[in-house]
Amino acid sequence: MDQLTLREIEEAARSRLPVAVREFIDGGSDRERTLAGNLSQYGRWGFRPRVLVDVSAPDLTVDLLGSRLAAPIGVAPMAYHQLVDPAGETATVRAAGQHGLLTVAAMFAGRTIEEIAVEATGPLWLQLYWLRGREVLTGLVERAERAGYQALVLTVDAPRIGRRLRDLRNGFALPPQVRAVNLDPELMVATGRSAAGSSAIAEHARQQFDTTLTWTDVAWLRERTSLPLVLKGILTAEDARLAVEHGAAAVVVSNHGGRQLDGAVPTLTALPEVVAAVPADFPVLLDGGIRSGTDAATALALGARTVLVGRPVLWGLAVGGEAGAARVLGLLQDELEHTLALLGRPRPGDLDRSALADLGA
Numbered sequence: 165m166d167q168l169t170l171r172e173i174e175e176a177a178r179s180r181l182p183v184a185v186r187e188f189i190d191g192g193s194d195r196e197r198t199l200a201g202n203l204s205q206y207g208r209w210g211f212r213p214r215v216l217v218d219v220s221a222p223d224l225t226v227d228l229l230g231s232r233l234a235a236p237i238g239v240a241p242m243a244y245h246q247l248v249d250p251a252g253e254t255a256t257v258r259a260a261g262q263h264g265l266l267t268v269a270a271m272f273a274g275r276t277i278e279e280i281a282v283e284a285t286g287p288l289w290l291q292l293y294w295l296r297g298r299e300v301l302t303g304l305v306e307r308a309e310r311a312g313y314q315a316l317v318l319t320v321d322a323p324r325i326g327r328r329l330r331d332l333r334n335g336f337a338l339p340p341q342v343r344a345v346n347l348d349p350e351l352m353v354a355t356g357r358s359a360a361g362s363s364a365i366a367e368h369a370r371q372q373f374d375t376t377l378t379w380t381d382v383a384w385l386r387e388r389t390s391l392p393l394v395l396k397g398i399l400t401a402e403d404a405r406l407a408v409e410h411g412a413a414a415v416v417v418s419n420h421g422g423r424q425l426d427g428a429v430p431t432l433t434a435l436p437e438v439v440a441a442v443p444a445d446f447p448v449l450l451d452g453g454i455r456s457g458t459d460a461a462t463a464l465a466l467g468a469r470t471v472l473v474g475r476p477v478l479w480g481l482a483v484g485g486e487a488g489a490a491r492v493l494g495l496l497q498d499e500l501e502h503t504l505a506l507l508g509r510p511r512p513g514d515l516d517r518s519a520l521a522d523l524g525a
């Protein structure tokens with residue numbers, strides 16, 4: 165692969181994917197304001213480089229919930245990697261492992277929890293949605309514990325699926341070979357083509373997601389697992405404080421890549437208030453709109469402990485399978501290292517708000 169930026173890999177992926185799949189991946193909800201905001205907010209910040217600092221040996225490693233990451237970068241949980249590559253999530257986890265980076269595998273994976281774990285050579289967490297019927301959830305938790313996952317990530321911003329107009333227009337449905345293999349097939353019956361005006365994803369969520377979920381349930385889950393519990397989809401100081409009170413080990417500042425509540429605040433904008441609301445040693449991760457090492461450095465300077473990357477990993481997978489996903493993650497890692505060296509802050513821990521200048525909206 166000769167692409168030099170994630171943007172070029174995005175372009176290359178564009179021509180390789182059927183329109184409905186591409187739009188499922190790239191799209192957001194409603195007017196896609198949040199999707200756009202996630203990307204544009206990085207432009208608000210400039211860097212304040214320090215000079216005459218020894219940057220001969222930058223060190224990107226970070227410790228996160230008991231695991232050592234080669235860099236503060238991970239793969240965000242995304243459903244159905246087999247939409248873009250037959251190997252699916254096993255290719256992705258191998259790619260992340262090549263670079264010593266975190267993978268958050270999705271509950272709606274096309275490969276089993278165990279198949280993914282066997283291929284993992286980097287840190288591995290499992291993302292969960294709360295489905296109707298607690299035994300489904302506790303069954304997955306037990307499997308994750310047995311398979312060696314190091315944390316659970318409960319996604320809390322999706323009591324229902326956002327109104328994704330592109331999917332509705334395309335009548336988006338999963339091809340028959342792509343299935344949520346970790347769930348009972350009876351739960352996921354509607355895999356045929358959807359009529360225009362509906363989406364199989366939204367329909368499954370309507371049938372299966374438990375919309376009664378509250379903080380009490382988080383505490384219930386917390387008591388039933390020995391693994392650290394991470395809450396994904398936190399955007400306010402109020403909820404960040406509640407996450408700490410209810411025993412979360414970390415939060416992910418996320419608006420689901422602009423796919424849920426349209427108009428929700430961009431993640432980079434929400435990050436400072438979340439960081440300020442939690443204890444200093446409480447890990448805050450961020451996802452949404454990370455497309456370069458400079459984006460990652462900006463989020464780290466605003467207090468993110470690690471950033472997660474979504475769509476670019478699927479673009480890489482679409483272009484070159486495992487090697488393509490590894491190329492995306494390697495580019496990000498190299499760009500971040502380069503940025504830290506030129507910033508005169510050779511370790512992630514050297515980054516703070518003083519590395520940034522606010523250029524205004």
Ligand SMILES: Cc1cc2nc3c(=O)[nH]c(=O)nc-3n(C[C@H](O)[C@H](O)[C@H](O)COP(=O)(O)O)c2cc1C
Pocket residue numbers: 188189190202240241242243270271272291319396418419420421422423451452453454472473474475476
């Ligand atoms: C195709 C696709 C599928 C996704 N599936 C899930 C999922 O199953 N669970 C989840 O918590 N988030 C899911 N997300 C959201 C991502 O975890 C993440 O929040 C988002 O993609 C980050 O934004 P970015 O794509 O701009 O990096 C998905 C995102 C995409 C693009």
Ligand SMILES: CCCCCCC(=O)C(=O)O
Pocket residue numbers: 243272365366368369372420423
């Ligand atoms: C019932 C299937 C839900 C898959 C959800 C995938 C997802 O979160 C996304 O953003 O798309």
